[in-house]
Each structure stands twice: as C-alpha cells, then as structure tokens.
Amino acid sequence: MALYESALEQARRGVILELGTFCGKSTVYLAAGVEPSGGLVVTVDHHRGSEEHQVGExxxxPSLLDADLTRIETLPYFRRGVRPVVALDSARRISRVPRSLCRSRTLARPAPHL
Structure with missing residues (x-):
C-alpha cells in the first residue's frame, strides 16, 4: 500500500520512474496509484535478474530460467503480472491500467509526451 499511496501523491509532479522491475509486482501498485490522475509510470529493466538470481546463487x-536461452528471463512473468490491471481509485471506482513495452533505445528518443 505504501507504493500505491506514494504514487498517488507523487503523480502530480510528473512521470514516475521505476528502475528495476523484476516480475512487476511493485509496478502494479505504482500504476494503480497514478491511474486516478492519469499519470504515467515508466519502468526500466533488462529482465535478466540480478546477480543473486543467477544459477547457483x-x-x-529455477522457474525463471529460460532453458532455450540458458539465462534468467523475467519478461514473461512481467507480462502476465502487469496485464492491464484493475485499479481502485479513492472513490473505489474500478478502471483499467494499460501497459506497453518497448526497447530502451525507443524510449530514449525524444518524445513530446514525456
């Protein structure tokens, strides 16, 4: 709830940036918090896990290991966990929180909406 409340309060200041998304649990709380104000959460992650998530650490x-790639791959978990989620605003109205994915080089281009 602390992430939700913080995002709810901070959304008026601008875009919220989450560095390190892992499987997206915190992203859901942040997105739900900015949704009532129409705010935006941008998350950045390589989806390969941190050092402590690697084999032998x-x-x-093991469920995060992509056998074909022989490496940690959290993006499928992020995609499932951060589907357009249902959010409740302070009036307990239900709404949808959209998501989109892009490569960092795409996001790094100057964008008029950011």
Whole structure:
C-alpha cells in the first residue's frame, strides 16, 4: 500500500520512474496509484535478474530460467503480472491500467509526451 499511496501523491509532479522491475509486482501498485490522475509510470529493466538470481546463487528461482536461452528471463512473468490491471481509485471506482513495452533505445528518443 505504501507504493500505491506514494504514487498517488507523487503523480502530480510528473512521470514516475521505476528502475528495476523484476516480475512487476511493485509496478502494479505504482500504476494503480497514478491511474486516478492519469499519470504515467515508466519502468526500466533488462529482465535478466540480478546477480543473486543467477544459477547457483542464494535467490535463484529455477522457474525463471529460460532453458532455450540458458539465462534468467523475467519478461514473461512481467507480462502476465502487469496485464492491464484493475485499479481502485479513492472513490473505489474500478478502471483499467494499460501497459506497453518497448526497447530502451525507443524510449530514449525524444518524445513530446514525456
């Protein structure tokens, strides 16, 4: 709830940037928090996990291993977890929170809406 409340309050200041998305749980709270004001959350992640998530490390989760690529791949989990989610605003109205994915080089281009 703290992420939701923080995003709700900070959305009026501009775009919220989340560095390190992993599987997207925090992204859902941030997106739900900015939705009532029409705000925007931009998340940046390479979706390969951190050092501690790699094979043989303490927080390795075998379910995140892409056998074809022989590396950690969290993007499929992010896509499932951050589907257009249902959000409740302060009046308890239900709305949809859209998502879009792009490569960082695409986002890095000057964009008039950012």
């Amino acid at each position: 303490e927080y390795h989760d």
